[in-house]
Amino acid sequence: LPAYVNALTGKSSFVITVNDYLARRDMEKMGQVHRFLGLSVGLIQSGMSEEQRRKAYACDVVYVTNSELGFDYLRDHLALTPQQTVLPGNAGEFDGFCVVDEADSVLIDEARTPLIISKQVPAPANKYATSNQLAAALKKDIHYTVDLKNKNAVLTEQGYFESERALGVDSLFTIGADGDAWAPYITNAVKAKELFTKDVEYTILTDSSGKSTGVGIIDSFTGRVLDGRRWSDGLHQSIEAKEDIDVSEQSQVIAKVTYQALFRQFTRLSGMTGTASADALELEQTYGLRVTPVPTALPVARRDYPDVTFKTRKAADEALVREVVAVIEDGRPCLIGTTSVAQSEQIVAALATNDISAELLNASPKNAPRESEIIAQAGRAGVVTVATNMAGRGT
Structure with missing residues (x-):
């Protein structure tokens, strides 16, 4: 209803979702209502051509993911002529009404990480290997x-001294013959070592023969591999060197924007989510949005028990297994949420040692073909499903 009313002003109403599946689903269901009421409906999906995007954005109501909207905004600002832009008005800008699904995830959780467009330049593989x-x-x-x-991660005085002595240079900040100093390479190598863990922040991509072809970034909010995304400033190459993978070309940032700057351009911004109360203060301070709770139609049937804290991961896993055994003995399905791919696989292994077969739902490519099948069967009696938080927000 808000999207319809605001579209009557003559400016496009944007309905923002977190993935292509949700955007298409919502367009196919609600788009019928909008069309019946005389409005045109557009859908933006990854892989669309420039002309298809321009046509979709020209509609009265536009269904699009937050990332697609952000990258179209960046590409419009890199366009050399107005004819190369796709957003309404051919000016690389947009305004009007916007309603964001899962608003706390998009406007708060993901707002810290900017969307970046970069170009590829040759990377000095020897420097990355030496720094690693x-x-x-x-x-x-x-x-x-x-x-x-x-x-x-920051080098100490001793760290600088030992690094300079090992490399045989007077200073890590001295520009060499290749036009680069050693300092950023060493710092990124240390970050890759200490801050980025395989199957938590990233995963190893392989080809059909099983050969490692690169590093894929894992989305911390969904657990999925972010196709085409790369860390900038040489960090991606440092992680590849750490994993002994051929160093790819490095990225040079040419445009970036945060979701905060992007969505504050709308003259009318709103959102929906089931978990906004915890972020109410931040939403009001950052976006000027007040949170209004909508009561449930029926009393909440869910039972919330107090949190239980354990000293060790092993103790927590053992308690989890005991809980799962009790649940499946009653014939109930069980969903176990984890925070990373590595943890989800550890939980499945722990359950297996207790003769409990569990389905695994995470960002690993080997599980992708069965994803819809796993979700379809997750509600059956006695079925145990272990998932990263990709199991929420539409999956």
């Missing part, structure tokens, strides 16, 4: 310090 070897020899709290909260 040097970082492996450096010691935490002696040669460098780590800030886990801000995902940063």
Whole structure:
């Protein structure tokens, strides 16, 4: 209803969802209503051509994911002529009404990470390999310090001294004959070593023969591999060197925008989510949006029990297995949520040692072909499903 009313002003109403599947589903269902009421409906999907996007954005109501909208905005600002833009008005800008599904995820959780468009330039593989070897020899709290909260690592004075001596240079900041200094390479190698873990922040991509072809970034909010996304400033190449993979071309940033800057352009911004109350203050301070709770139609049947804390991961896993055994003995289905691909696989292994067969739903490519089948059967009696948080938000 809000999308319809605001579309009557003559400006496009944007309905933002978190993935292509949801955008298409919502368009196919609600689009029928909008068309019946005389409005045109557009859908943006990854892989669409420039002309298809321009035509879709010209509609009265537009269904699009937050990432597709952001990247179209960046590409419009890189366009050399107005004819190369796709957003309404051919000016590389947009305004009007916008309603965001899973608003706390898009406007708060993902707002810290900017969308980036970059170009590829040759990477000095020898420098990345040497930096990786040097970082492996450096010691935490002696040669460098780590800030886990801000995902940063900083070399100490001793770290600089030992690195300069090992490399045979006067200073890590001296520009060499190749036009680069050693400092960013060493820092990125240390970050790759301390802050980025395989199957948590990234996964190894392979071809049909099983050969490693690169590093894929895992979305911390969904557990899926972000196709085509790369870390910038040489960090992606440092992780490839760490995993002994051929170093790819490195990215040079040419345009970037945060979701905060993107969505604050709309003159009318709104959102929907089932978990906004916890972020109410931040939504009001950042976007000027007040959170209004909508009561459930029926009393909440869910039972919420107090949190239980364990000293070790092993103790927590053992308690989890005991809980699962009790649940499936009653014939109930069981869904176990985990925070990473690695943890989900550990839980499945722990269940297997207790003769409990569990389906695994995570971002691993080997599980992708059976994803819809796993979800379809997850509600059956006695079925145990272990998932990363990709199991939410539409999957």
